Every structure is written in C-alpha cells, then in structure tokens.
Amino acid sequence: MxxxxxxxxxxxxxxxxxxxxxxxxxxxxxxxxxxGDWTANEAKDYAKHCIFKSDDDK
Known part of the structure; x- marks a missing residue:
C-alpha cells in the first residue's frame, strides 16, 4: 500500500x-x-498556440 x-x-x-x-x-x-516524439495533440496545440496565435490566447 x-x-x-x-x-x-x-x-x-x-x-x-x-x-x-x-x-x-x-x-x-x-x-x-x-x-518525431510529438503526439498528434502536441503538434496540433503547438500550431494553434505557438505558430498561429489566436485572439483568445492573449
């Protein structure tokens, strides 16, 4: 335990x-x-938050 x-x-x-x-x-x-070690979710989130910064990420 x-x-x-x-x-x-x-x-x-x-x-x-x-x-x-x-x-x-x-x-x-x-x-x-x-x-090569990134997951699909990490790649998607990286593109969304680090490359294409959206207005709601301020």
Missing part, C-alpha cells in the same frame, strides 16, 4: 510541474523535444 501511495504522489508531483499548454514555457519546452 505504501508503494502505491508513493507512486501516485510521485506522478502527481511530476505532472503538476509541467507548464500549461499554450504558454510560452510550454512552447519552448516542446521546441526542445524531437518532433
């Missing part, structure tokens, strides 16, 4: 540190990642 709690808390801490999708930090982080 202790191992399960340790794993779950570790996962929560790691994911909580990731920058929010669409932020400048997220765009920079994704630019450093090899494009």
């Amino acid at each position: 202790k191992k399960l709690l340790l794993v779950l808390s570790s996962v929560l801490l790691i994911t909580a540190c990731a920058p929010e999708v669409g932020t400048k930090a997220w765009c920079e982080q994704l630019e450093k990642k090899p494009k």
Whole structure:
C-alpha cells in the first residue's frame, strides 16, 4: 500500500510541474523535444498556440 501511495504522489508531483499548454514555457519546452516524439495533440496545440496565435490566447 505504501508503494502505491508513493507512486501516485510521485506522478502527481511530476505532472503538476509541467507548464500549461499554450504558454510560452510550454512552447519552448516542446521546441526542445524531437518532433518525431510529438503526439498528434502536441503538434496540433503547438500550431494553434505557438505558430498561429489566436485572439483568445492573449
């Protein structure tokens, strides 16, 4: 039971540190990642938020 709690808390801490999708930090982080490793959602979000910045991304 202790191992399960340790794993779950570790996962929560790691994911909580990731920058929010669409932020400048997220765009920079994704630019450093090899494009072959991007998911389809990451590619779509990168195009939407980092290349074609929409009015609601201000």
